[in-house]
Amino acid sequence: MYLNCHTYYSMRFGTFSEIELLQLAQQNHVTQLVLTDINNTSACLNFVRKAPEFNVSPILGIDFRNGVKPCFVGIAKNNEGYLELNDFLSHHLHHELEIPTKAPIFKEVFVVYPFEQVLLNELQDFGDNEFIGISLNNLRKLPFSGLMEFKDKLVAQQPVTFRNKQDFNAHRLLRAIDNNVLLSKLPKEEEAEEDEKMYPIQNLAIAFSEYPFILENTERLLNQCSIHFDFSKGRKPQNLKSYTGSIKEDEKLIEKLCYEGLPYRYEKIDAPIKSRLKKELELIKKMGFVSYFLINWDIVSEAHRRGFYYIGRGSGANSIVAYLLRITDVDPMELDLYFERFINLYRANPPDFDIDFSWKDRPTMTQYIFERFNHVALLGTYVTFKERGVIRELGKVFGLPPQEIDVLIEGRYNPSKLDGVSKLVLKYGRLLKGKPNYLSIHAGGILISEKPLHWFSATHLPPKGFPTTQYDMVIAEDVGLYKFDILGQRGLGKIKEALEIVAYNQPKEFDKVDIHNIKGFKKDLAINNLIKTAQCMGCFYVESPAMRMLLKKLEVDNYLGLVAASSIIRPGVAKSGMMREYILRHRNEGRAEEKAHPVMLDIMPDTYGVMVYQEDVIKVAHHFADLDLGEADVLRRGMSGKFRSREEFQKVKDKFISNCRKKEYPDTLIFEIWNQVASFAGYAFAKGHSASYAVESYQSLFLRAYFPLEYMVAVLNNGGGFYRSEFYIHDARMLGATIHPPCINNSMAVNRIEGKHIYLGMMYLRDLEKRVMERIILERFHNGNFSSLEDFLDRVFISVEQLSILIRIDAFRFTGVNKHELLWKTHLMLSKNDRLEHPKLFPPKHQKFQIPQLNTTSLETAFEQLELLGFCLCSPFDLLAEPPKNSNGQRDLQHYLNKNIDIYGYLVTVKNTSTHTGKRMHFATLVDQHGEVFDTVLFPPVAAKYYFRGKGIYRFYGKVVEEFGFLSIEVIKMKKEDYIPDPRYADMKTSKKLLNTKSNSELKE
Template sequence: MYLNNHSYYSLRYGTISEVELLTMAQEYGCDRFPLTDINTTSACLNFIRKAPSYNIKPIVGIDFRNDAQQCYTCLAKNNAGFEELNTFLSTHLHESIAFPEEAPAFKHSIVIYPFEQLLALDKLTFLPHEYIGVGLNEINKLRFSKLSEFKHKLVVLHSVTFRDKRDFNTHRLLRAIDTNTLLSKLSVSQQGSPEDKMYPLEVIRKAFGEYPHILQNTEQLLKECTIGFDFLENRKNQNLKTVFNSVDEDYKKLVELCEIGLPNRYGNDITVEIRERLKKELKLIKQQDFVSFFLINWKIIQYAKSKDYYHVGRGSGANSIVAYLLEITDVDPIELDLYFERFMNLYRASPPDFDIDFSTWDREDVTRFIFETFGNKGQAALLGAYVTFKHSGAVRELGKVFGLPKHEIDKLSDGKYDIQKLDQLSKLVLQYAQYLHGKPNYISIHAAGILISEKPIHYFSATHLPPKGFPTVQFDMHIAEDVGLYKFDILGQRGLGKIKDAIAIIKENHPDVILPNIHNAKPFFEDAKINAMIEKAKCIGCFYVESPAMRMLLKKLGVRDYLTLVAASSIIRPGVAKSGMMREYILRHKNPERRKQAHPVLWDIMPDTYGVMVYQEDVIKVAHHYAGLDLGEADVLRRGMSGKYRSREEFQAVRDKFIANCREKGEADEVIFEVWRQIESFAGYAFAKGHSASYAVESYQSLFLKCYYPLEYMVATINNGGGFYRVETYLHEARIHGAIIYPPCINTSSIDTTIIKKEIYLGFQHLQGLEKRTMLKIMNARVHRLFTTLDDFMERVPLSIEQLDILIRVNAFRTLGKDKRSLLWEAHYKCNHIAANESQGQLFKIHSKDFTLPKFTITKLESAFDQLELLNFTLYDPFILLESPTTSNLVSTDLELYLNKIIVIYGYLVTVKNTGTAKGDRMFFGTFLDQKGEWIDTVHFPPVAKRYPFRGKGIYRITGKVVSEFDFLSIEVLKQERMPYVSDPRFDTTYNRKELPEEQVKSFRLLR
């Protein structure tokens, strides 16, 4: 009897989850129940999946509305009907056009027009699939309407959107948020009715007692509808089945590609082990019906190579020799003994996971290629993702609709309030923020996922068209996997942009150099100079190995080879560190005696990591070999560990079996629960070994470039948005390697940062406030010839005085032979006397009056403060900015002389990591540069962190104890204070009087 039911995926309208709707339907005795969300089918698949658990046959449809105005409710008779509804909805969402007053002549769907809507339309003819929906409050009107004559067309149309008054109040708040209006001014037309709730069937039957035919029509209509998808554990793969016309042709092509790849990857050293591994993989790939999955990824890589796009293939697919031979990944699974069962096994329904990284700039074109190649029949879509209400955001939204002032909203959002002192309105905000928490707010796009299905994508979902311009499904990755759609992950990564650009810059700066094939990283693994860099943690700018935490780990482990770096890439992850396995791995790595403490079974399973769980597949190994679970159960455990299915019953069942099996084998509970604790602590934060290996390969590629071409590599790093640190850190690193750094120059610089031999010129893009069009004007004007005078520049590049002021103060006109203060005088005078018309060239050249100005002296301090303002950093030594000289000359190289002693040292703050203790207190890890530009690492425990907080960028005087852990030196801070800078000399007249002749002081005052 309920034909129109909304979940909270009717965004900013509904308040009930699709599962809660099923619970309600079961309680009210329904055996068939539709879900008809407003302009979306987001919840439909999960609704269909869950319905059998409630003994309900699911029906799905859409409540089509223009804004809040209902047009018609449609129900899919079958899967074909669901597809046509999705297609109709998607067309209108893509083109942002209103739904027509009358629905199309659907072949497999039912259309129900609201009674009131039909009165307005004066519609009196109906197609076989069209019905008239009568609400509980419209029965009396029906008596006096011509529509009452259409007895076989009349059905009950009662909306279910709320459970109670609280739901309705929440709904009104959501509508106010959606319409960006105060709750008090929310239009009634934008709201549902408080009566839109589920009444007992007896109430509905009684209300329509005089119209039994309406009840019969409604029941018959529900019986006409059915829908089904395969959600079984051994469900069919719904991805595109073939790439080369047929399944047989696809497999033949895959084998052919592997045979081509063997000599390319292994040369003449193709062992029996390699052949056996390839045979085993190909057999399973064919058996599991994943041939096309590999070929699609191969085609993507082939396109990227044709465009000279760099890529990294990672994920569990990196455990595959087939992926290695197809050049999807650059990780040799034989060399690393990668666990085959993590990649694929007979129990695994989902294909291996390939995360393919491209540079941020190349990723969009690769995505376009995928849609043009595989989506021309509507079979490709981006994967959706839902952004839910979080406490802070919900408080801010609710505060606005309640009309609270900004300072009140800030206070509530930040949690800085005493609940006892809050007024009733503020308490309501907090109360309803709690109700909204976790509910979907709006649909977004998955970070990387693309679906390529055998059937049209609208068979599964409607799509919308976000700004990226590619159709996007209305469900997330978990629902996609449930129905057998497995994503292709195409990600953007700055590290690859660095590598690509660095190679281009090297070729330009060193035209005679012949670079090795960067994709063949194996020679880099054996390079003593590169490994020495890693051991000393001299890795700034290099992918995944430059952060303070990674520098610390590299030094503690003494990493000097590829395999140890692979392990380091995984044990740095939070799950491994949290479980204590990071520390245990380091202890066993450095001390062979410690390895004897390993559990014998765990040692046998994981000898390469000394019996310590480091990688995701270690969970599968331990579950299979230690706890006796089959590979299917072990994979459930891995997926549960990753957080995807932690709440599902199957995960709990596997946990119970893990413990029971171990007890049967005679293991002590103490050991069992310790191993289980370690497994649980991974919590999705450990890498598959192949994934770590992929990262390590890219690390070595960037380390090679950094080792042999550090200046070019630093320029590429800066031009790709840096990495873990700010631009000034990479400039500092370049300076350490012999670079001479210059601020932007009108005659030399480009928009990006450039390098000529050892001279690096900052790009115009680093100037705060300089407009992109200004940069383009300079570059376009300079194509013909360099600028010779300020007049020449102003004539060819007409700019506002504000834009000109930025360029002069950063000393971009230094090649003209005049100091910047004289140029400022000149520019201000000329801009005030000559009107700049950017669109009209000058017919006659106008000569300006020449000035005789005093000779100005520009100090380092003035230039440093100009750079701080315009670049956000200075190219000078920041220590010259201190108001008072340092009282200690200790630097980081002195620390080992003061082990376990308290020292005072000065450091320029680079970065801070904020973390929490087990008790929930905040503590920090600081990274500084000392007075010689070397690294200082600090630890700030909660009491010190609270008493001596960080106060932004600058130079700090640090008092602390020098400590060592695994030969890594750091300072446990006892006290710190940010030291004051000297007064800005550009505005300090006292400074100017002391340092400059009086005539310059007067001139400067007039100018500023």
């Protein structure tokens, strides 16, 4: 009897989930229910999936509104009607059109016009499928409305938006957030009626007892509606069934491509290779995944044609078919990759393929996919209200001052001393936390469907301009839609651009480069030595302090070691305590046999009996706990976090434990192993995934080993990596580069290199407009270098403010004229509000001005760079108010082992973390006076006393310790050192002495 029910996917309007709606229906003995969210279908698939558990027959519809102003409710008679509704809504969302007050002609849809809208719009003509909705509120007005003549058209339309007063209050807050107004200023018309609740069926029948025909009409309407989606375990994939148009032709094509790929991939094609290929092909055909592989092959083939770099990873990298189709570069035979992780008869979903493209190439590839295939959409996701954000929003809605909101966000309050309003903010903040706020786009998921994607939901059109589903990946998989992950990453952009720079800067060397010679890279001593010594700045996945530390502790000097390290670094292994155990077993021969359970060691000999990869969990579940591969796959899916709350995961956990007990394992061992399994949640990599990462790491390490400066320029031009740009610039200097600030004649928008000279790009000048950069570069390209400031002003259209930025950064240093003089000239030649016209046919004669003799000190230049670039190009140690009391650095740590050291460091990065008891501690990486990196740790007692206060130089006193060959400093105390006062603004009386001692000596470049 309820034709108009909302969930919290009626964004910033509804207040509870589709599951809570079904629970509400069960409590009120409602057995038929129409879900009609406002201009949204996000909840529909899961509503249909879960409804049978609550003895509810699900029906789907949409509440069409302009803002909160109702137009009509569309109710699907069947799946075809649902498709019609989704087509209609999507068209209006894509083109940002208003919903009309009169519904179009639908074939398989019932239309219900709310009572008030019928009166307001004076609707008189109704089609066979059109009705007038009467709520409990409308009953008293009905006799006086003139609508009694439409007896056959009247149906019960009691909207359901709230369960109680708290829901209504939350609704009002959401409406205030959506309208960005104080709660007290929220217009009444922006709210729903407080009585939009669900009542027991018998109560509804009593309320409509005077108008029994309304209930009869409603029941007749509901009984004509039925919707079905297959959520069974044996469901068939809904992805594109055939790549060529024929399943038989698909099977012939994939076999042909695989056998063509064999000689390309393998010098010797032996029996194990043939057997593995035959086994995979048989299973891929049996599972109906042939088109899935061929679509991925089509995508990477197009990338090859366009010259785009890509990395294929995910569980699909465990497949020899993927290797032969060149979807991945990971050889499953070489790495002995576990076939059952990739595919088995028990899994309904195809393997994951994550195809990474350069961040520059990904939009082009996405466009190609949308043009190449028929039914394509990006996968949606929900951005939910986060704790800090929702407190800030509610604080504004309640009218709290910003300072009080900050206190609540940071938790700096005594709950007993809070006023009533602050308590309400916190109360409703907890209530709204985790609820959907707005629809967004999955990081890389694309759906390619056999049916139109509007069969499953409407689509919206985010700023990227591609249709995007209104549901997420979890429910997509439930209904049989499996995503293609097309991702963008900067690492591939670095590799591609580095090769372009090498071709320009060292053309003779470029001819010898084959970036796909992974087999050669694996044996290269120079590359492997970089890994062993952790000299990996800028290199994909191996440059972070944590990875650098792990590589040193494991003494990794080969590809297989790097594959393992790529997974060991993941939080799951560390959380279980097995990262440390892995290192101990790796370094101490015999420890694995002593500590590991024999079954675990037998399952995972390569990783010393330690679970490192996702497939290890499947192996342990299958061999250690006697779960079948289907149950083991449920564990794998549970590990991803997607299905962790589902009852099927709990059942498998119970069976894991009971099976182990049947095998008479002690509980201590059972729960130790289970905790290791559980700790992998959301973090574990498939081995093939790690192997794919390691391939890209080797490519970037090759470039760093043999073309370090070109590679560093590419790193900087592609947005850097783990660290700030200044540290990649510092690293380039350490590798032998001469760094130049932006220059009118030598710089581009991005960084460029000539020999060993790197000219910083104009992009680092924070306030320099993009159009000014473009004008300068275009003018220089067409008419050559600039010869003077006057020549520049004759040729480039620029304002005084923009020109001042260029002069202050010394971009006119080629003129040999002091920048103070240039600034004087600029202000004399251009009035403040003047902008030069476009270059004239005959350049004007410039008046010569008498300007006093002016000087610029090196310290002034350093502070100009700090302001304009965000960093200086001299050593930051040259800016200290007091010079360091010693020259200790990273090179001295071994000498101070187990002793205390006094050392200075320029802060690179800090990782703030907490102990298992919740106490704060820090890991910090710094650069010493000699440009070398060292690491510190502040344990909770020290972290409670000392804070890192942003960028700058810190002096540490602490003990040098060693763990597995990795040296670090356990800090006892620290202090941030002061810089000299900025000489451009400092009082001359206080800074004269410092200027005299420093300005005459050249600062170290």
